[in-house]
Amino acid sequence: MPRPFRIWYPGATYHIYARGNRRGAIFTDDRDYLQYLKILESVRSNHPFTLHSYCILNNHLHLLVETATSPIQTIIKEMHSRYAVYFNRRFDQDGHVFQGRYGSKVIESIDYFLGVSRYIHRNPLEANMVKDLSEYPWSSYSSYIHNTKNSHVDPARTYSYFKDPVHEQYRIFAESQTSEEIIWVPR
Template sequence: MRKCRFAPGGIYHIYNRGVDKREVFISESDYIRFLCSLYRFNDIAPTSNLHRIAYDVRGLTSNISDKPDKRKRLVNILYYALRPNHFHMTLQELIEKGIEKFMQKIGTGYTMYFNKKNKRSGALFQGTFKAIAIESERYLMEISRYIHLNPLKNIEPEFREKGVENIDKAKDFLLHYKWSSFLDYVSIKNFPLLINNEIHKGYFKDASQHKDFVFEGLFEVKPRTCKGIL
């Protein structure tokens, strides 16, 4: 399905799901492992043995931030959301083939970890990751909202088709969902080192404006620009 061509400076919506729609994030440690990998694999240099690193929330937010960032990054991570059987990211390519190298590292590294932990073998994700080029500011903003609302499907699977049943409950859920970049964009420190928000700053004057923009999507049904995506 990946029809777009990557180019340095380009921005892309990247997503993939578990093979046969299986869950790929089963425990909190799985989410933490994947998020740590997003940071450590985002480097031109070979990655050290991740099995020797402690994977917990404190390690992701403090151990990394206490050290100078010497990485030469492959991509900028603008937005992300993880759900039990799939993930979404918005990436900006920084070097030639940066996205492909980054996603190859992520796919191989996380699959090896997951298979070893769960005593399984074979592919974990459903083929090659999917990618859509983001070619307008409007589409970038729509994708930011789409990704940040996506975890709501955990409690309201058909909210896009049928509307949100309880707006207040939906807002509260999203404001407490750790496995998304949404919290860092609304000034709730979560995993700020994962994202680069410089492009985002040009569209919203403050965190409150972005939060309002995302929550406006709770009143929409079937967002026209994002049909057919996970």
């Protein structure tokens, strides 16, 4: 049975996730994380998209991506193909780096958009990798709560759903345990 086609239209927003083959590490040190982000920027220069949030862990990753003129299939295929070539060359390996096809979920509501952003940013905490979310260096979370520039992400859409001070309201939202504590501005 053939794989289903991915839904795409200009402006489509997705939760993208991918895991290392056999749940193995796909990021071993800072060099690998930096290379992935470098590839992301290179691909974005050819296929514009907005990255709303990200978290890259040693054996998987999450991206919150809004497309512009290129289908998500084109964007992720190029990013992951280029990263796999880099990774295999670096470690003198052959074969798959990522486990199967990347996952994607179309986001069509504010609740889902914010829920995915929170889920992505909470990943290191839920995996018991850190006690404080802002400690994890390979996530966009720190730039969100400190209202600092991260050249990879554009927090404007996410911030637009919160009252001032938006970075503090987002921190409370992301660090809360339940959705009942949500303090965003309904639209």
